[in-house]
Amino acid sequence: MKFLLFTFVGVVHLFSLNSGKAIYKNDISRRTFQEIKEEIARYKDVAKAIINLAVYGKAQNRSYERLALLVDTVGPRPSGSKSLEKAIQIMYRNLQEDGLENVHLEPVKIPHWERGEESAVMLEPRVHKMAILGLGSSIGTPPEGITAEVLVVTSFEELQRRAPEARGKIVVYNQPYVNYSKTVQYRVQGAVEAAKVGALASLIRSVASFSIYSPHTGIQEYQDGVPKIPTACITVEDAEMISRMASRGNRIVIQLKMGAKNYPDADSFNTVAEIIGSKYPEQVVLVSGHLDSWDVGQGAMDDGGGAFISWEALSLIKDLGLRPKRTLRLVLWTAEEQGGIGGFQYYQLHKVNISNYSLVMESDEGTFLPSGLQFTGSEKARAIMEEVMRLLQPVNVTQVFRTGEGTDINFWIQAGVPGASLVDDLYKYFSFHHSHGDTMTVMDPKQMNVAAAVWAVVSYVIADMEEMLPRS
Numbered sequence: 001m002k003f004l005l006f007t008f009v010g011v012v013h014l015f016s017l018n019s020g021k022a023i024y025k026n027d028i029s030r031r032t033f034q035e036i037k038e039e040i041a042r043y044k045d046v047a048k049a050i051i052n053l054a055v056y057g058k059a060q061n062r063s064y065e066r067l068a069l070l071v072d073t074v075g076p077r078p079s080g081s082k083s084l085e086k087a088i089q090i091m092y093r094n095l096q097e098d099g100l101e102n103v104h105l106e107p108v109k110i111p112h113w114e115r116g117e118e119s120a121v122m123l124e125p126r127v128h129k130m131a132i133l134g135l136g137s138s139i140g141t142p143p144e145g146i147t148a149e150v151l152v153v154t155s156f157e158e159l160q161r162r163a164p165e166a167r168g169k170i171v172v173y174n175q176p177y178v179n180y181s182k183t184v185q186y187r188v189q190g191a192v193e194a195a196k197v198g199a200l201a202s203l204i205r206s207v208a209s210f211s212i213y214s215p216h217t218g219i220q221e222y223q224d225g226v227p228k229i230p231t232a233c234i235t236v237e238d239a240e241m242i243s244r245m246a247s248r249g250n251r252i253v254i255q256l257k258m259g260a261k262n263y264p265d266a267d268s269f270n271t272v273a274e275i276i277g278s279k280y281p282e283q284v285v286l287v288s289g290h291l292d293s294w295d296v297g298q299g300a301m302d303d304g305g306g307a308f309i310s311w312e313a314l315s316l317i318k319d320l321g322l323r324p325k326r327t328l329r330l331v332l333w334t335a336e337e338q339g340g341i342g343g344f345q346y347y348q349l350h351k352v353n354i355s356n357y358s359l360v361m362e363s364d365e366g367t368f369l370p371s372g373l374q375f376t377g378s379e380k381a382r383a384i385m386e387e388v389m390r391l392l393q394p395v396n397v398t399q400v401f402r403t404g405e406g407t408d409i410n411f412w413i414q415a416g417v418p419g420a421s422l423v424d425d426l427y428k429y430f431s432f433h434h435s436h437g438d439t440m441t442v443m444d445p446k447q448m449n450v451a452a453a454v455w456a457v458v459s460y461v462i463a464d465m466e467e468m469l470p471r472s
């Protein structure tokens with residue numbers, strides 16, 4: 001996942017419960033909630049069959065094994081790279097060989113940035129070679145590097161207060177980790193804010209919930225009219241040490257060298273496959289994850305897991321010989337990490353049919369043992385999702401939280417389409433996120449089985465119900 005975990009303020013629909021029946025305002029459906037509840041309860045056996053196949057049956061560990069083969073073979077898949085295009089071609093064949101329908105690629109132009117050789121060495125108060133990762137879209141330094149004194153701050157407010165001290169320096173942000181959406185602002189805007197006060201470069205403390213001296217990269221954004229300066233992340237350990245040194249009055253000097261370069265946009269694709277709906281083929285439930293990753297680690301967790309449980313959802317449904325009334329569409333996004341480039345392109349192309357999208361789903365915050373589903377939609381749709389999640393009682397994943405989201409599906413959610421995402425252990429997720437540690441080693445086949453079962457049950461039932469999810 002890139003950087004958005006925005007708070008979506010939906011219109012809350014009021015309804016009152018009256019002896020098991022709900023009366024919704026502006027209700028387009030004449031069916032009572034009790035009838036909808038009964039309709040959903042009839043999926044109990046189908047849900048059990050999906051769970052049995054995914055968790056205990058012959059599909060056990062399949063999403064994990066498939067993912068391991070892909071990421072061990074092609075490695076990380078950064079936007080614009082040959083390995084991303086190789087992964088897309090492999091997935092295109094995989095989905096066809098799996099017997100899915102309407103398998104095709106939808107072209108997208110995507111950014112191409114490469115980090116090149118990079119290093120940072122503290123020269124004063126002692127020589128110390130630092131682990132760094134340049135931030136996506138950063139420019140490089142001159143070949144001889146940038147050698148400058150450090151100004152360390154813990155917030156943008158402190159940078160403003162100490163603006164006169166920043167000129168000609170390397171600004172180091174030692175911002176505490178609060179949560180991802182809050183803290184990631186330092187990664188995204190750190191260089192721009194430092195450049196505005198005359199800094200030569202900026203280094204951020206990695207946005208991570210935990211560290212064993214691991215730098216965690218990610219996208220950053222320049223602003224028109226503000227000079228572009230090189231920017232990279234350093235480890236939590238080094239950021240804290242630099243802070244301690246500064247508070248002792250030490251003069252700190254760092255030499256930063258970055259060979260980062262932006263190249264012309266590259267050709268890429270969103271990868272699409274379907275199980276075509278039996279009764280309302282024009283109507284869609286979309287399940288998704290992104291195939292691109294950062295250029296470190298294997299992109300196993302971010303977002304190989306999300307992409308592969310989404311594929312697995314369709315595989316499980318197909319293997320059981322099920323065909324929902326609506327079309328189940330799998331999309332493996334490209335260039336999510338660069339700001340949802342593939343997701344935006346898909347939205348632009350397909351939004352003409354927005355009225356026929358019942359639900360958009362994206363898993364991009366880990367596929368560890370899920371604690372439930374995050375959902376954005378009307379209160380009536382939420383009540384329906386809560387009933388659907390009851391079908392997952394056998395794996396004890398029944399909770400429905402607020403704020404379903406995902407970089408690639410937010411375009412639809414903001415336009416009023418109900419959206420869902422998977423919830424799991426975010427502390428673990430942000431321990432490995434965008435680092436060399438994002439490999440198969442953090443993935444667990446049993447947890448992926450459960451995640452895939454949740455994904456398949458929700459997408460199948462919503463795609464097969466008599467009516468689309470009601471909107472606000």
Ligand SMILES: *[C@@H]1O[C@H](CO)[C@@H](O)[C@H](O)[C@H]1NC(C)=O
Binds near residue numbers: 060061445446
């Ligand atoms: C699935 O993975 C688990 C955990 O590694 C292992 O115990 C189990 O034997 C595997 N099942 C199959 C069918 O490979």
Ligand SMILES: *[C@@H]1O[C@H](CO)[C@@H](O)[C@H](O)[C@H]1NC(C)=O
Binds near residue numbers: 005179181182
């Ligand atoms: C993150 O932390 C900020 C500041 O404490 C808070 O306002 C925000 O709601 C938090 N966001 C999430 C997604 O928890």
Ligand SMILES: *[C@@H]1O[C@H](CO)[C@@H](O)[C@H](O)[C@H]1NC(C)=O
Binds near residue numbers: 281352354355356
């Ligand atoms: C939406 O689906 C319905 C029924 O499947 C179809 O009649 C209608 O033309 C579709 N609308 C759009 C905008 O494609």
Ligand SMILES: *[C@@H]1O[C@H](CO)[C@@H](O)[C@H](O)[C@H]1NC(C)=O
Binds near residue numbers: 352
């Ligand atoms: C929109 O939906 C119609 C069917 O309702 C389909 O024929 C058409 O290809 C869809 N257009 C896009 C761009 O997805």
Ligand SMILES: *[C@@H]1O[C@H](CO)[C@@H](O)[C@H](O)[C@H]1NC(C)=O
Binds near residue numbers: 371
């Ligand atoms: C089921 O999940 C809930 C909440 O996620 C948890 O508190 C409870 O311990 C779980 N029960 C079992 C039997 O695992």
